[in-house]
Amino acid sequence: MSEKKIDTLCIQAGYEPKNGEPRVVPIVQSTTYAYDTASNLADLFDLKADGYFYTRLANPTVSAFENKLCALDGGVGAIACASGMSATLLAILNVCNAGDNIVSTRSIYGGTYNLFSITLKKYGIECRFFDPDDSFETIDALVDEHTKVIFAETLANPTIVVLDFDKIASVAKKHGVLFMVDNTLVTPVLCRPIELGANIVLYSSSKYLDGHAVALGGCIVDGGNFDYAASSRYPEFNTPDESYHGLVYSSLGKTAFAVKCRVQMMRDLGAIMSPQNAFLTNLGMETLALRMARHCENAAKVARFLSENDKVEWVKHPSLESDKYFSLAQKYLPNGMGGMMSFGVKGGSEKAAEFMEKLKMIKIVTHVADARSCVLHPASTTPRQLSKEDLDAIGIADNLIRLSVGIENADDIIEDISNALAQI
Numbered sequence: 001m002s003e004k005k006i007d008t009l010c011i012q013a014g015y016e017p018k019n020g021e022p023r024v025v026p027i028v029q030s031t032t033y034a035y036d037t038a039s040n041l042a043d044l045f046d047l048k049a050d051g052y053f054y055t056r057l058a059n060p061t062v063s064a065f066e067n068k069l070c071a072l073d074g075g076v077g078a079i080a081c082a083s084g085m086s087a088t089l090l091a092i093l094n095v096c097n098a099g100d101n102i103v104s105t106r107s108i109y110g111g112t113y114n115l116f117s118i119t120l121k122k123y124g125i126e127c128r129f130f131d132p133d134d135s136f137e138t139i140d141a142l143v144d145e146h147t148k149v150i151f152a153e154t155l156a157n158p159t160i161v162v163l164d165f166d167k168i169a170s171v172a173k174k175h176g177v178l179f180m181v182d183n184t185l186v187t188p189v190l191c192r193p194i195e196l197g198a199n200i201v202l203y204s205s206s207k208y209l210d211g212h213a214v215a216l217g218g219c220i221v222d223g224g225n226f227d228y229a230a231s232s233r234y235p236e237f238n239t240p241d242e243s244y245h246g247l248v249y250s251s252l253g254k255t256a257f258a259v260k261c262r263v264q265m266m267r268d269l270g271a272i273m274s275p276q277n278a279f280l281t282n283l284g285m286e287t288l289a290l291r292m293a294r295h296c297e298n299a300a301k302v303a304r305f306l307s308e309n310d311k312v313e314w315v316k317h318p319s320l321e322s323d324k325y326f327s328l329a330q331k332y333l334p335n336g337m338g339g340m341m342s343f344g345v346k347g348g349s350e351k352a353a354e355f356m357e358k359l360k361m362i363k364i365v366t367h368v369a370d371a372r373s374c375v376l377h378p379a380s381t382t383p384r385q386l387s388k389e390d391l392d393a394i395g396i397a398d399n400l401i402r403l404s405v406g407i408e409n410a411d412d413i414i415e416d417i418s419n420a421l422a423q424i
């Protein structure tokens with residue numbers, strides 16, 4: 001059978017009921033699983049058999065979600081996490097120890113920026129930041145023998161920078177370093193990073209995957225396209241893991257990263273997604289392809305409207321021909337650029353706040369990428385912990401309003417924005 005289209009996979013992938021079983025993936029609200037013999041359980045621990053033994057490692061409802069996202073991305077394995085932040089943390093810790101470094105674009109989600117620049121540093125993992133527009137040579141010069149990861153976001157939150165996949169993938173390839181991509185703001189419906197050279201894809205499923213702002217979660221998808229056995233950069237994959245009775249992860253072949261991440265990282269850090277959240281996220285994903293199409297269509301209309309309004313100083317959305325990332329978006333996001341945009345109203349921070357308070361339907365929330373349109377003023381909220389210098393460094397102007405365009409009727413979204421702009 002030919003591989004199913006992405007909109008079909010959104011609905012059908014990840015769960016196949018056996019005769020008489022529930023048609024819809026059930027919520028398995030159990031921490032543990034019963035076995036007839038001790039050797040049944042021993043085989044599971046030894047990875048000789050597939051099955052569930054403790055929900056901190058795996059759970060059937062969580063697996064259904066993991067399998068679906070893995071199919072959407074064309075990966076070989078996926079690990080669902082309690083949040084997007086924990087997904088990023090586990091993926092990094094799966095390959096980095098004290099003394100190692102990561103090379104990351106500066107245009108990343110504020111929480112990830114904090115994790116990389118402050119928290120990981122305390123544990124001896126250094127992050128070397130580059131500007132997304134930096135040349136191959138500049139980025140290349142940051143990589144040394146202790147570099148374990150090159151990190152970027154497909155579409156950066158909230159600066160709306162489109163990732164130049166070829167540029168970053170070629171640096172990663174040249175040095176044999178893992179290329180990790182946070183694909184949260186476009187989802188596999190609009191971009192499949194593994195096909196563009198990424199090795200590991202990360203998600204905050206709290207955003208479009210769930211799509212309704214009801215379940216926090218994250219996920220790590222393993223592309224299965226990195227040869228650990230042939231690399232000297234990742235000795236932990238090629239030496240026996242004492243904590244897992246001498247398992248050598250590279251001997252597992254394509255699934256080495258995913259297996260290590262689950263049996264070692266998830267075992268020790270315990271940040272797995274709950275079955276309830278997996279159920280809700282999985283349900284949300286059934287309409288992911290439909291929703292993304294509408295988000296894209298609405299956002300392009302709203303971006304055009306904003307770009308023609310004289311109270312607006314600037315608009316960033318790669319659907320606009322005037323946008324700096326228009327051509328990269330044509331290349332990597334041909335099916336749409338998602339619902340996220342940022343813009344600046346004339347008059348600075350004060351006018352930005354005033355505009356947001358005049359909105360009626362569109363609410364001010366610390367969230368993005370769900371069915372409801374919403375706004376945020378990042379300079380005064382999400383990255384509140386960041387200094388003015390940090391904000392400048394990651395490209396957040398003080399009048400920047402982050403707008404997440406929902407799937408309401410575009411005319412109603414535009415009317416709300418238009419009325420609010422008229423009042424400032």
Ligand SMILES: *Cc1c(COP(=O)(O)O)cnc(C)c1O
Nearest residue numbers: 083084085109157184204206217
């Ligand atoms: C929200 C977000 C995260 C963090 O995810 P949580 O689920 O909130 O922990 C990471 N990356 C991006 C791009 C995000 O938008």
